[in-house]
Amino acid sequence: MSVFSRIFNKKSLEIDKSGLPKHIAIIMDGNGRWAKKRGLSRSLGHREGSNALKRITEICSDIGIKYLTVYAFSTDNWKRPQSEVDNLMQLLMEYLKKAETELAGKNNRIRVLGNKRALSHDMQNEIKRVERLTERNTGLCLNIALNYGGREEIFFAVKEILKEVGRGKLKPENVTQEDLAERLYTAGIPDPDLMIRSSGEKRISNFLLWQAAYTEFWYTDVLWPDFRKEHILEAIAEYQRRNRRFGGV
Numbered sequence: 001m002s003v004f005s006r007i008f009n010k011k012s013l014e015i016d017k018s019g020l021p022k023h024i025a026i027i028m029d030g031n032g033r034w035a036k037k038r039g040l041s042r043s044l045g046h047r048e049g050s051n052a053l054k055r056i057t058e059i060c061s062d063i064g065i066k067y068l069t070v071y072a073f074s075t076d077n078w079k080r081p082q083s084e085v086d087n088l089m090q091l092l093m094e095y096l097k098k099a100e101t102e103l104a105g106k107n108n109r110i111r112v113l114g115n116k117r118a119l120s121h122d123m124q125n126e127i128k129r130v131e132r133l134t135e136r137n138t139g140l141c142l143n144i145a146l147n148y149g150g151r152e153e154i155f156f157a158v159k160e161i162l163k164e165v166g167r168g169k170l171k172p173e174n175v176t177q178e179d180l181a182e183r184l185y186t187a188g189i190p191d192p193d194l195m196i197r198s199s200g201e202k203r204i205s206n207f208l209l210w211q212a213a214y215t216e217f218w219y220t221d222v223l224w225p226d227f228r229k230e231h232i233l234e235a236i237a238e239y240q241r242r243n244r245r246f247g248g249v
């Protein structure tokens with residue numbers, strides 16, 4: 001590894017550009033607690049969270065990460081007060097509108113993973129527009145998990161297979177794990193190598209259940225709005241020190 005293939009910061013933040021995780025997934029948690037600590041409204045916490053997402057996406061794109069999947073809204077987040085749900089949807093809409101100029105201009109692709117049918121028509125149209133506009137871009141692929149639930153994703157894939165079996169398109173004895181993977185929202189996207197969760201929680205909260213079978217986890221107490229370049233570099237550096245065995249020796 002040459003000196004030029006390394007990014008130097010602090011010693012622990014040294015990363016090897018030749019051994020980057022291809023796919024990073026992030027559970028962006030702690031916006032509410034960040035706001036509460038400052039006596040601010042939760043909506044201001046979410047706004048700062050949205051700024052953090054913009055920052056981290058740019059950094060991942062600059063470093064040369066191929067896929068970044070972020071958990072923006074879960075199928076269980078509908079349980080929150082309507083005003084908070086509306087606020088989150090509005091921020092996501094703004095994010096998509098700005099992403100067109102700010103992210104797509106950098107040759108980045110945007111995809112939304114989740115059950116889109118439950119989203120407003122405006123949101124569905126905006127998603128279609130941004131996905132189409134960026135589908136040929138070859139830089140970082142930013143996957144925004146929106147109304148995403150890992151169990152629902154697997155359940156829908158199983159139902160799809162059952163339908164195809166019913167129509168005679170697939171034979172039960174021939175169904176493979178790949179057939180199931182191809183019917184997930186993440187079809188065509190490699191499994192995440194590294195999963196990050198901010199805010200000190202150590203659970204998966206229904207994120208990428210199928211895909212995370214051999215993913216390396218990295219947790220931090222840092223609240224999402226405070227998440228910066230040093231934290232993503234620290235996570236990547238730690239990932240590069242780990243020994244992945246995938247069940248082998």
Ligand code: IPE
Binds near residue numbers: 028049
């Ligand atoms: C993450 O922050 C954003 C979403 C879940 C949409 P939270 O809103 O969960 O923040 P905390 O966990 O209440 O601090």
Ligand code: IPE
Binds near residue numbers: 028201203205
């Ligand atoms: C997970 O965070 C979902 C997102 C970050 C969008 P939550 O804050 O909703 O998860 P729990 O409730 O702590 O498990």
Ligand code: MG
Binds near residue numbers: 029030
């Ligand atoms: Mg939370």
